[in-house]
Amino acid sequence: MKFAHTADCHIGGWKEEELKQLNLDSFKKMIGVCIEEHVAFLLISGDLFDTSLPQIDVVREVAFQLSRLKDENIDVYVIPGSHDHSPSGKTMISVFEKAGLCHNVYKLKEGCLQWTEDKTGWKITGVIGLAGGLDRSIYKQMQNKEELEQESGNKIFMFHSLLEECKPKGWELVPGEPYTLLPKNFTYYAGGHPHFLMQKKVESYGTITYPGPLFPNNFKELEELKHGSFYIIDDKLSIRQMPLNIKEVIAIKIDAGNKTPEEVEAEIIKQKEKYECKDKIITVRVEGCLKNGKPSDINFKKIVEKTEEAYCFLKNTYKLTTKEFEDIEIKTGNVEEIEEKIIAEYLGKEDVADLTADEKVLIKSLYTTLQREKHEGETKADHENHLIKDLLESLKLNEVWNYYGSETAQNKKY
Numbered sequence: 001m002k003f004a005h006t007a008d009c010h011i012g013g014w015k016e017e018e019l020k021q022l023n024l025d026s027f028k029k030m031i032g033v034c035i036e037e038h039v040a041f042l043l044i045s046g047d048l049f050d051t052s053l054p055q056i057d058v059v060r061e062v063a064f065q066l067s068r069l070k071d072e073n074i075d076v077y078v079i080p081g082s083h084d085h086s087p088s089g090k091t092m093i094s095v096f097e098k099a100g101l102c103h104n105v106y107k108l109k110e111g112c113l114q115w116t117e118d119k120t121g122w123k124i125t126g127v128i129g130l131a132g133g134l135d136r137s138i139y140k141q142m143q144n145k146e147e148l149e150q151e152s153g154n155k156i157f158m159f160h161s162l163l164e165e166c167k168p169k170g171w172e173l174v175p176g177e178p179y180t181l182l183p184k185n186f187t188y189y190a191g192g193h194p195h196f197l198m199q200k201k202v203e204s205y206g207t208i209t210y211p212g213p214l215f216p217n218n219f220k221e222l223e224e225l226k227h228g229s230f231y232i233i234d235d236k237l238s239i240r241q242m243p244l245n246i247k248e249v250i251a252i253k254i255d256a257g258n259k260t261p262e263e264v265e266a267e268i269i270k271q272k273e274k275y276e277c278k279d280k281i282i283t284v285r286v287e288g289c290l291k292n293g294k295p296s297d298i299n300f301k302k303i304v305e306k307t308e309e310a311y312c313f314l315k316n317t318y319k320l321t322t323k324e325f326e327d328i329e330i331k332t333g334n335v336e337e338i339e340e341k342i343i344a345e346y347l348g349k350e351d352v353a354d355l356t357a358d359e360k361v362l363i364k365s366l367y368t369t370l371q372r373e374k375h376e377g378e379t380k381a382d383h384e385n386h387l388i389k390d391l392l393e394s395l396k397l398n399e400v401w402n403y404y405g406s407e408t409a410q411n412k413k414y
Contacts, residue, residue: 001120004034004242005043006230007160007192009214010083012058013050018312019281024061026215026228026244031065033242035072037232040120042074044102045192045211046081046129046160052090059092066101075118076102081129081160081192105158111143115151122154122187129160129193136161139181148183154235157186162194166208171196179205188237195221197229199239207237214244219316223251223283247311249281256320257288261297264290268303278309287319295320365394 009027014020034042048062069076080091096102106128107114115123125148127138148155164176171194179202182189189208191198197212213221215228227245252271256264268284286298295317307313369390 001235002037002039002232003041003043003122004030004037004039004230004232005045005188005190005209005211006030006214007045007190007211008047008081008195008217009044010047010050010217011062012054013083013217016312016314022247022281022312023215024058025246027062028065029244029246030214030230030242031068033232034069034074039074039232041118041122042069042076043124043156043158043190044076044078045126045158045190046079047083047192048078048081049092050083050217052084052086052092054092059095063096063099063101066096070101077105077116077118077124077156077158078102079104079106079126079128079158079160079192082131085128085130108138111141113142113144113148122156123151124156124158126156126158126190127160133161133175133177136177136181139177142183145183149185154188155186156188156190157182158190158192160192163191163208165202166191166194166198166200166210168196168198179208188233195225197241207239209239211241219283219285219314222249222281222314223285226251247279247281249283250275250277252282252284254284254286255288256286256290258291259288260291261293261295261299265298265303268298269306272303272307277307279311282307282310282313283316284314285316289321289323292323294322362394366391369394 009023011023011027012020014023049058066076078093078096080093084091084093093102093104097104103116105116105124105126107116107125113125113127115125117123127135129135130138148157159182161181162171162174162176163181164178167174167176174194182205184204186206189206191208191210194210195213195217196210198208198210200208202208209231211229211231212225213228214230216222216225226249227243227247229241229243232240232242252268254264254267254271259267264286268286272282272284284303286295298317300315304313369387
């Protein structure tokens, strides 16, 4: 008997259509491997989709792929992750479950987690993943933790949280939860949420794993992971990592320190020419402080034109700075203090204290307005209208806007 374990598919998450399709192709390939390997069931430990309301064409394709497993009598067990689950509790997982394409094993009744038993006799349960670590309250309120621990047989616990003791190097500052959050004595712990691979046998618990993302979810992951993967586990708990290497990734890093935009451009082209780029993903990360000019002076359009044969070209200039930017002295502090300091510098003020009371009020008002997120169920047009309305109020331009926006004003001659 074998089963498969994946997590963090984030289908529909990339804005680049080529990578959005590659993400979906990875899901298709994973389904195909599960069928070829004759697994008994598939575990998806959260974040099947990148949003609780994915695009209909994405939903249709995922539904078709899950139906392939159903046709082969391969059951799919899922917990919604923080991306699958909206603040109002809506999730596409419930639609798939209603259609008989999967089983949501997060079943909480009067504070007690319920079992879902597979045809093989393996018992499965788990806890949903919620944004901001809010799922920890579910664990703390769990009333049948001891009963779950004492249950006999092969047991799987699915979770979507970062465990403190499982953090790799570089994750020290990311908040996590302790092992003690989980019930003990399970055969296999199917984790999701952090995008790294890990297998660890823990005394009094069992084998705790993270399979990593099914496909890299951002620029950094493309650079480091190159591709996604998932696990196949046999009844002896032997774990195989199954790579999903569909397109090769060529990662180029450029140090722009004390170089002109033209020199950086030439170096990118020179580095690119070392590789056969046809049908490959090219990532270019440029870091450092330019000798002169500004980041936009680097002619990336020209570089892209010289890379037409590539499957996809991505650039990252997040840590590329200029002399002018580095000359701004910023003291440590919270985000608001840093933002006020930058604004004061650009307004020609020596310090934040030199800002007038009206300027401080306006800055805080604009902070709040521009941080407004699109509410669930709110259309893009409604969101933009609310944003414009709030900005006009902050800038005290309501009367001017109403005058020039009215039909009467449009008919006047100026």
